[in-house]
Amino acid sequence: MSNHKLKPTEAELDILQILWKLGPSTVKTVHEICGRHKETGYTTTLKLMQIMTEKGLITRELSGKTHIYTALITEEHIKSSAVTELVEEVFEGSAMELVIQTLGHYKPNGEELEEIKRLIRDFEIK
Amino acid sequence: MSNHKLKPTEAELDILQILWKLGPSTVKTVHEICGRHKETGYTTTLKLMQIMTEKGLITRELSGKTHIYTALITEEHIKSSAVTELVEEVFEGSAMELVIQTLGHYKPNGEELEEIKRLIRDFEIK
DNA sequence: GATAATCTACGAAGGATTTCGTATTTTAAG
């Protein structure tokens, strides 16, 4: 039922990440946090959030005079489809080439290493 | 020295992937292979390749009456920067969250599993 | 209740991407 097709744009993703962190928030709050990274006008953030509402990425409800916006799409969902898209479009379907590539360029910390080993172990058991 | 900034667009990436596979090719050849996925006119492919030449993504030389195009940017480079971008913009810097996410959704085959284990072992030695 | 502050709505500009039509050039055939 949800909109699988709708991939947020870059600016939209910034806003989603703020909503995921803060939970339901006003345009004002979102805009203040956006302002730490980039300089844009208040109405730019407002317009983006209005468009995102039309697209069904977020929803809003009135609280007094202001709207409170809530993410409709989950962080997990976006991360998952971003990985799927990267695998399909850049790695031509080979997810493990992506994994190996990443492990070749970045170092896991101890905790991450344990988690990866646990996942690997699960694969070997099956 | 090379153009780190220049990320190919989606249509450009399609063309790059064809050039990576076939090696230096004509517009005609590239367009024929593009045609397997999507329906676009010949001049669309031509225009894209002209733009990519301007951007420095590919180069061309005359051979008789036609141009032979060659990728200037490597597959490895694109894959690497695509991962970097995904890590930074979607996973907020956590490359290992990307790795763990991917391992949670896709299964490695035997060979891939061995390679991953080898990489993991290298991390543990250090 | 007048004024200022805060929010929202809306239109539109500017840039990037993709697409194609048309015109031009070059090569090949008769």
Added chain:
DNA sequence: CTTAAAATACGAAATCCTTCGTAGATTATC
């Protein structure tokens, strides 16, 4: 040489994304 075929060059439309300005509405303050 003339015509047809193949390739290139170029401009421009259509769409999407980001941005902002302006106008209107609502709320709070004095």
